[in-house]
Amino acid sequence: MSHPTAEQLYTLAEQQLAALTTPLKPKDRMAIPAQEMPAQDPTLRRENMQEVALGYSEAQAKLEAERCLQCPTKPCIKGCPVGIDIPGFIQKITEGNFADAIGIIRENSLLPAVCGRVCPQETQCQAPCTVGKALKSVDKAVAIGRLERFVADWERENGLIKTPHVKPDTGKKVAIVGSGPASITVAADVRREGHSVTVFEAFHRPGGVLLYGIPEFRLPKAIVDREIEELRAMGVEVITDFVIGRTRRLTDLLKKDGYDALFVGTGAGLPKFMNIEGENLVGVFSANEYLTRANLMKGYDNRAATPIFPSRKVAVLGGGNVAMDAARCALRLGAEEVHLIYRRTEAEMPARVEEIAHAKEEGIQFHLLQNPTRILADERGWVSGMELLQYELGEPDDSGRRRPVPVKGSECEMDVDTVIVAIGNDSNPLIRQTTPGLETSKWGTLVVDETGKTSIDRVFAGGDIVLGAATVILAMGEGRRAAKAINELLARS
Amino acid sequence: MNKILHKKRLATDVYQMRIAAPLIASERKAGQFVIVQIDSHFGERIPLTIADADTKEGSITLIFQAVGRTTHLLAEKSVGDTVAHVLGPLGTPTHIEKFGRVICVGGGIGVAPLHPIAQAMKAAGNELIIIMGARSKELLILEEEMRKIADELVICTDDGSYGRKGLVTEPLKDFCASAPKPDLAVAIGPPVMMKFCAETTRPFAVKTMVSLNTIMVDGTGMCGGCRVTVGEETKFVCVDGPEFDGHLVDFDNMITRLQAFKPKEDAEHHRCHLEEIAEKSP
Ligand SMILES: Cc1cc2nc3c(=O)[nH]c(=O)nc-3n(C[C@H](O)[C@H](O)[C@H](O)COP(=O)(O)OP(=O)(O)OC[C@H]3O[C@@H](n4cnc5c(N)ncnc54)[C@H](O)[C@@H]3O)c2cc1C
Ligand code: SF4
Ligand code: FES
Numbered sequence: 001m002s003h004p005t006a007e008q009l010y011t012l013a014e015q016q017l018a019a020l021t022t023p024l025k026p027k028d029r030m031a032i033p034a035q036e037m038p039a040q041d042p043t044l045r046r047e048n049m050q051e052v053a054l055g056y057s058e059a060q061a062k063l064e065a066e067r068c069l070q071c072p073t074k075p076c077i078k079g080c081p082v083g084i085d086i087p088g089f090i091q092k093i094t095e096g097n098f099a100d101a102i103g104i105i106r107e108n109s110l111l112p113a114v115c116g117r118v119c120p121q122e123t124q125c126q127a128p129c130t131v132g133k134a135l136k137s138v139d140k141a142v143a144i145g146r147l148e149r150f151v152a153d154w155e156r157e158n159g160l161i162k163t164p165h166v167k168p169d170t171g172k173k174v175a176i177v178g179s180g181p182a183s184i185t186v187a188a189d190v191r192r193e194g195h196s197v198t199v200f201e202a203f204h205r206p207g208g209v210l211l212y213g214i215p216e217f218r219l220p221k222a223i224v225d226r227e228i229e230e231l232r233a234m235g236v237e238v239i240t241d242f243v244i245g246r247t248r249r250l251t252d253l254l255k256k257d258g259y260d261a262l263f264v265g266t267g268a269g270l271p272k273f274m275n276i277e278g279e280n281l282v283g284v285f286s287a288n289e290y291l292t293r294a295n296l297m298k299g300y301d302n303r304a305a306t307p308i309f310p311s312r313k314v315a316v317l318g319g320g321n322v323a324m325d326a327a328r329c330a331l332r333l334g335a336e337e338v339h340l341i342y343r344r345t346e347a348e349m350p351a352r353v354e355e356i357a358h359a360k361e362e363g364i365q366f367h368l369l370q371n372p373t374r375i376l377a378d379e380r381g382w383v384s385g386m387e388l389l390q391y392e393l394g395e396p397d398d399s400g401r402r403r404p405v406p407v408k409g410s411e412c413e414m415d416v417d418t419v420i421v422a423i424g425n426d427s428n429p430l431i432r433q434t435t436p437g438l439e440t441s442k443w444g445t446l447v448v449d450e451t452g453k454t455s456i457d458r459v460f461a462g463g464d465i466v467l468g469a470a471t472v473i474l475a476m477g478e479g480r481r482a483a484k485a486i487n488e489l490l491a492r493s
Numbered sequence: 494m495n496k497i498l499h500k501k502r503l504a505t506d507v508y509q510m511r512i513a514a515p516l517i518a519s520e521r522k523a524g525q526f527v528i529v530q531i532d533s534h535f536g537e538r539i540p541l542t543i544a545d546a547d548t549k550e551g552s553i554t555l556i557f558q559a560v561g562r563t564t565h566l567l568a569e570k571s572v573g574d575t576v577a578h579v580l581g582p583l584g585t586p587t588h589i590e591k592f593g594r595v596i597c598v599g600g601g602i603g604v605a606p607l608h609p610i611a612q613a614m615k616a617a618g619n620e621l622i623i624i625m626g627a628r629s630k631e632l633l634i635l636e637e638e639m640r641k642i643a644d645e646l647v648i649c650t651d652d653g654s655y656g657r658k659g660l661v662t663e664p665l666k667d668f669c670a671s672a673p674k675p676d677l678a679v680a681i682g683p684p685v686m687m688k689f690c691a692e693t694t695r696p697f698a699v700k701t702m703v704s705l706n707t708i709m710v711d712g713t714g715m716c717g718g719c720r721v722t723v724g725e726e727t728k729f730v731c732v733d734g735p736e737f738d739g740h741l742v743d744f745d746n747m748i749t750r751l752q753a754f755k756p757k758e759d760a761e762h763h764r765c766h767l768e769e770i771a772e773k774s775p
Contacts, residue, residue: 271717
């Protein structure tokens with residue numbers, strides 16, 4: 001089947017919407033076709049960095065919203081990490097009241113345009129959706145994420161984002177370390193209460209992984225910049241090129257610089273490697289390095305001074321969002337072939353299903369149940385290939401999962417000149433090494449109590465630095481929790 | 494922020510700049526560096542060692558050679574201009590203590606990062622021998638500054654236009670071979686020079702610290718682009734270093750990795766050139 005254009009999908013939706021006869025019974029709602037997300041043609045988009053998913057039209061959004069059964073038990077809300085009133089905002093979309101719809105989302109979520117694009121909805125709100133269950137496929141669930149994106153984009157594109165009201169100055173000061181989604185949330189929530197807020201970011205541009213990791217074709221940077229502008233409009237001071245632990249120590253912020261509370265949202269920025277032979281050859285990159293060069297440093301633009309490795313055949317190791325992003329970036333940066341190597345099967349891949357589907361459409365070649373044993377070099381010390389070992393699914397273990405076990409003697413070689421390691425991140429040790437008394441787990445993450453407080457008084461933490469590499473929405477949820485505790489602390493003292 | 498307060502040309506293509514950065518100036522210690530970016534949109538991030546700092550003025554001194562895109566742009570800036578981004582101080586500071594007899598070897602622009610370390614070693618009560626090398630007389634930098642702190646100073650030039658003719662490894666070997674044996678050597682310069690300094694001191698079992706200048710992106714331990722093999726382990730130069738035990742560093746791997754973004758033909762040419770130098774060296 002050829003790729004449907006956005007216009008075709010939009011026209012079809014107009015016709016389908018016009019054909020609806022009210023009142024709709026549940027059976028009628030279930031019969032409305034699930035709205036496909038219009039996307040750039042795969043053969044074209046693999047040559048550009050522009051956003052792949054183009055967004056619903058009004059008619060598509062309304063139709064998709066009509067598929068919602070308004071279940072009295074609201075199972076979807078239980079699946080949402082921040083408890084958005086999902087049927088509530090969907091109802092408003094059916095009424096064409098997009099302003100109220102986004103208002104409902106904003107009660108619980110600060111970054112709807114981001115979350116609508118990057119949340120793993122199929123394992124969160126859409127997993128328990130009644131419609132999906134009835135139609136026996138989570139793919140057929142109400143497309144909650146796409147609807148969220150639709151109203152968030154509608155609000156932004158119509159210039160309707162309102163800077164939140166800020167209470168009169170309290171004279172209290174809060175410092176926030178890092179500028180990812182956890183930090184953005186804390187900054188907004190704490191500033192609203194009238195406290196002065198300073199964000200310290202090590203990089204030259206704020207936004208965290210949203211900026212340096214997730215590529216433009218999945219999350220346009222203008223959206224992230226917009227969120228930061230919003231913070232500035234609220235009076236939040238954002239200082240870049242400032243690394244806590246080096247430019248200034250965490251404890252100095254409290255003891256010398258007069259901050260009343262701190263939030264640490266430094267993320268999970270320590271790339272893991274496989275620890276196999278050949279990993280330090282020229283042509284082996286961590287996904288962090290590859291993506292930072294491509295995204296933050298704009299490697300895709302020929303005006304950029306930061307070089308990109310000229311690759312012909314690329315192997316990406318891993319099966320998460322990071323791996324998909326790296327693979328799809330490599331393709332856009334000119335690689336002829338991109339291979340994705342994953343030790344388990346597709347069902348276990350932690351990446352969003354949409355990204356897996358998009359990656360395949362673009363021609364990324366998946367090699368499942370395989371794992372590299374070593375990376376091979378040419379005489380100059382550059383990558384010339386990789387040795388792979390095949391796996392098969394073994395007997396189910398106690399949890400009922402069939403673990404992959406290596407097939408003896410199944411080694412084979414793959415001809416590649418670039419290897420991108422995307423097997424996950426640990427937490428960056430800089431803060432813990434320079435902050436005596438800060439309790440960490442054996443994985444290096446910060447230990448916090450149920451309010452988000454660390455082992456040091458007045459120091460809170462959240463996001464990937466607490467959870468290990470997780471998700472945007474969880475980082476936001478953690479930020480919310482810590483902000484609440486910080487506001488309560490400052491109200492008391 | 495980051496205003497250029499002073500600029501001076503030290504040698505052909507080598508510049509010294511004092512840049513206003515009060516926090517970095519007060520926090521920095523010998524051996525640390527900054528990441529500099531000239532253009533916020535399309536610039537690259539490059540590491541430069543902090544050669545000196547003035548806490549009163551709130552400034553740091555950078556010494557750099559205009560070799561790449563960013564260093565050329567930096568060299569074109571004048572007093573009063575600002576540098577868009579300066580991040581630091583980064584890296585683990587040099588371990589300074591009273592070792593006894595310390596021999597500091599600097600090659601070319603490597604004399605700049607060596608200077609604050611030599612200063613600190615002297616201040617800690619060490620006897621200080623300094624060997625400085627350059628291709629020729631007009632490429633020699635910081636001679637006055639080094640002379641002030643050295644108990645003994647040897648200068649070598651490749652072409653014999655000043656000081657001893659020859660490579661820094663020759664006097665280094667002499668010092669190692671004669672009593673009293675140095676307690677520590679610190680070698681900073683081009684990778685090949687550091688490699689051969691380490692090879693020179695190895696038979697004498699003189700512990701040799703080297704300061705590595707690898708390709709970097711973030712400078713905070715996030716990307717792993719700066720990684721090197723030290724002993725059996727992979728280390729990140731920007732956080733675990735920049736200083737390492739020269740006897741454990743895999744210089745060949747590091748030198749190859751430095752070529753990663755040069756066109757392949759270039760890399761091959763470089764390799765031949767290295768082999769040539771290697772043949773000439775002791
Ligand atoms: C390539 C990639 C794709 C992803 N895709 C998805 C997705 O599709 N969906 C999803 O939900 N999640 C995704 N994630 C995960 C998600 O981005 C993270 O879980 C989330 O960004 C974590 O937010 P955070 O606020 O904890 O930290 P981060 O976003 O990691 O931000 C931390 C910030 O702190 C700064 N910092 C670190 N140390 C210091 C210091 N000492 N001083 C000052 N600043 C410091 C860093 O420079 C960084 O900007 C992805 C991650 C990656 C890497
Ligand atoms: S579970 Fe699905 S159908 Fe039910 S209210 Fe939520 S979105 Fe609507
Ligand atoms: S420069 Fe990125 S980890 Fe060292």
